[in-house]
Amino acid sequence: MNFFIKNKKVFSALAFIAVFVIVFSVASYASAAVPDTKAPAPAPAGAATTDLQGSPWWSWAAKYAVGAFGAIGVAFMQLLALFAALVGGVFDYAVDMNLNFSTNMGVITDGWKISRDIANIFFILVLLSIAIMTILRVSSYQAKTMFFKFVVVALLINFSLSFGLILIDFTNILGKGFYEAMKPGGQSISTTITSGAKLQSVWNFQSASAVSQSNFQSIVLSAAPAGIGTLYNVIKGLFGTATDTFEQAVAFAKIAWGNTILLAVLLFVMIVATAFLIIRIAVLAILLVVSPIAFIAMILPKAEHIWQKWWSTFFSHAFFFPAFLFLMYFSVTFISRISNATQASNFMDANNPALLMAYFVAVVMMIGSLIIAKQMGAYGADAVMKTATTGRQWVAGYAGSQTIGRLGARLQQSQTMQKTNIGRRFSAAVAGVGSKTAGSYQKTKDEKAEWLSKQAPSEWAKGYKGLGTSGREKFLQSIPEQARGKFLADLKANDPSMYESTMNTLKVRLGAKQLKDFEKAEMQFGMKGLKGSALATHVNSMNPDEQKKTFKAMDDIQRSDLSNEWASDSKKMADLNDWANSELDLAEQGKFFEASGRRMLQDTNKIASIFDSLPEEFKNAVIEKGSKEDLQRIASQTAAPDKFIDDIMRRAPTKAPDVISILPSYASKIGKTTSQVIVTADLTKIPDSHVAANPGLAKEIAQNMRSKQVQQVVDRGGKLATDVLAEIKAIANQPHIGKDLKKLAYEYENVHKNTSMATWLRGKPNAAKSALNL
Known part of the structure; x- marks a missing residue:
């Protein structure tokens, strides 16, 4: 049932088509049962008619379906007729406004005076130009020619309004002759057109086929005053006419719908014609107002096209009125005379097609009048016809x-x-x-x-x-x-x-x-503004399939944000890794892992604690995008620095020396000795945990560090400083040295091969004593 309710429009339309097909298919069946005669005589009383009471139930039902179909046509026709009366009144009013164009003179005159004053200003400028050209003797022939035009236009411009009104009155007088001829007895033009077209013959049911339609006629006529209720009353009456024949129903439907269609065409012509006539009034009024400016354009260089455009537009709109009414008059006269010459019948009678043909010819002529308007260049004609x-x-x-x-x-x-x-x-x-x-x-x-x-x-x-x-x-x-x-x-x-x-x-x-x-766009909109823990909470509320789709819909920043939030959960990080490989292309994968690496590096303490549990692609991103300081901080905080260095060696071996510079005990991983690394190491960054994990490191630093590194150790403090300074003191306290700086310098130079410390001890003994607390 829900399926039918959701698609009610489809089924309603299909039902209409089905009725339409049944009507004409059954009509063909019923027509085959009637002898084909050109002019059958009326059936005598008691004679058998072609009704369907003795036929199968579907034939009986078809009669009422056809009658109902015709009743719908009558309802539409009555609505169109009411609308036609309204349009006809507007059409008559538009014609009257064109004939009484002078009623708008007050407003037009005021506007014309303003345009005239503006044109006079241009006259002053033109006169000055002519005077300057004459004084300078610049093209004297052109100056004389302009002066002659100047005088003529100066005289004409003050009469431009009068000239325009004379032309409009002339065209209106021509049109008025045709207009009055179309109003016999003082009736409106719309009434003349409707009566001439014999549209009222829909109520003439005396067809040449001599089929009695009196019952259908009485039903429709009795319902006619009901206006919008016509359809209900007609259908109600149809179900009470069980003795009527199927031929009556078919004729009724043909007449009703035929008249409805033709009335719609006539209504269209009148609507478009009314639009043209209203546009004519507005255009002519505007053209009269700007006529002084158009006249002044005649003498202005490179402005003659403005005058030509104004004149052609004014002429075409002025003469459109009589041309249109002439063809309209000819159309109405033509159909009226042919209609009067035909027998009293409805135009759907196949034995008398003259009335139908006359109607179509008249409609063609009326449409031809609209085409004339378009060809004459009337403003709005193209737009109205196109619409x-x-x-x-x-x-x-x-x-x-x-x-x-x-x-x-x-x-x-x-x-x-x-x-x-x-x-x-x-x-x-x-x-x-x-x-x-x-x-x-x-x-x-x-x-x-x-x-x-x-x-x-x-x-x-x-x-x-x-x-x-x-x-x-x-x-x-x-x-x-x-x-x-x-x-x-x-x-x-x-x-x-x-x-x-x-x-x-x-x-x-x-x-x-x-x-x-x-x-993707919908999911992105749902995540708009979410970040950090709020984004993770939003995604956590979804099922795995929704999470996967949401991940694909995210931008690079959102994905990296989610990976940072999920970094401590190895299961979720594995899912992210799988989604990236299955849902993203190679370019997107690269962007995602790079963005994730940068985002995680913002918290090196966290990465140091979970680095070993990250999927390989995330480890690669952290190492590749990590700076020297980032990697050193991770290495100094991780619980397994040796593994971290191994990961760096596999993924970015050139970055390994930077990490080992603060973890010199792992110098062998890059093929060096601890003493070689200590020489260039930043001793301030060596973590105390590394010193504690490697007991001999402080002694090696004490023996191999350079003089500039001594102050670094002192300033650094902590376990490293304590242990290194203790080792230096141990060297100085040896019996053969006895805290003698010269002997200590000799020890560094000859035993430990450390000339930097030896030179410092000899050159700055006071500073050395203070720094080493000797």
Whole structure:
């Protein structure tokens, strides 16, 4: 049941098509049962008629279905007739406004005076230019020519308003003749057109086929005053006419819908003509106001095109009125005379097509008058005709988009249909037919989608639902990447069902890549502003599959932030490593591990305690991105410095000497002795833990350090300073030295081969005594 409710529009449209098909298929069946005669006589009393009471139940039901279908046509026609009366009044008013153009003279005159004053200012400038040219004898012929034009235009410009009004009055007098001829008895033009077209013949049920339609006639006429309630009353009456024949119902439906369609065409002509006439008044008024400026353009260099444009526009709009009314008059006269010459019948009578043909010829002539307006260059003609054409195509395409097109779209979005090759082919075929049928309707939706994409993102979710299937697809493709997440979040909050439909559209219609991109954008929007522990908490609340998708949706900073938060959990770090290898491409993997390494190096104390448990890729990142100081701090704090140095040797051997410079006991790992490392080591950075773990290190430092390193040791303090200074004192306290600095210097130079210390002891004995506390 939920499936039918969700797709109620599709099933309603399909039901309408089904009724339409049944009507005309049954009509063909019933017509085959009636003898084909050109002019059958009325059936005598008691004679058998072609009714379906004795036929199967479906034939009986078809009669009422056809009658109901015709009743819908009557309802639409009555609404169009009411609208036509309104449009006809506006049309008459537009014609009257054009004929009484002088009623606008007050405003036009005021505007014209302003333009005239502006033009007079230009006259002064032109006169000065002519005078200067004459004085300087610059092109005297041109100056004389300009002066002659100047005088002529100066005289004409003050009469520009009068000249324009004379031309408008002349064209209005021409048009008024045709206008009065179309108003016999003082009736309105719209009434003349409607009566001339014989649209009222829909109520003439005396057809040449002599089929009695009196019952249907009485039903419709009795319901006519009900206005909007016509459809209900007609259908109600139809179910009470069990003795009427099927032919009556078919004729009724044909007449009702035929008149509805033709009335719609006539209504279109009157609406467009009214727009043209209103535009004419506005354009002519503006042209009269700026006429002085147009006249002055005649004598200004390189400005003659302004005058030419003004004149051609004014002339075309002035003469459009009589040209349009002439063709309109000819159209009404033509149809009226042919209609009067035909027999009293409805225009759907196959035996008397003259009335139908007359109507179509008149409509063509009326549309021809609109084409004349376009050809004459009337402002707005192109826009109005284009809008009307688009509207017609939109209506034609709406049915296709809401029936076959909507069905095809639903089938293509159905996961069940997409599982099989046959289902995919069938749904694609139906969608293709629907898209061709929809035509300009889809184009209109696409244009609306483009318009919506340019509005504020906060308005997207509200207008998205009304775009239709094709419009929504185009809109989804036009959304910038940075705005997709917010759009989906707003859509999910405002319309969950449309959100689900959109995600299905992305999956089925736009492809897996588009779906992943939108999912990524949605997840990024959900994580916006989250970092550190808040980000980790957000991800921890998800299941493993959601965590994996969320990780892929993160940017480099968020991923590195998460890796830093999870660094102490070997299981989660292993997951991150797996996700990086499976979900990211090589370039993304490189960026992720590099960013993670930099982020972890911000807390070397933490990395020192967990380094051994990190996956290999993270170890590589820490070592490769770590500076000399970073690696030295990790090495001095880790519980297994020898393993850390081994990792450095495998991944970045050139960085190993920097670490060993503060851990000289591991000098053999880079192929050196401890004494060789001590010579260049920064003794202030050697950790006390390293001294404690290597008892002989203090003695080696005491024997091999250079003179400049002595002060480093003293300033450093701690266990290293205590142990090293104690070793130096032990050397000085030997019996053969007896704290004699000269003998101590000799000991360093000849025994320990340390000339730097020997030179320092000899050259600065006081400083040496103070530093070594001897």
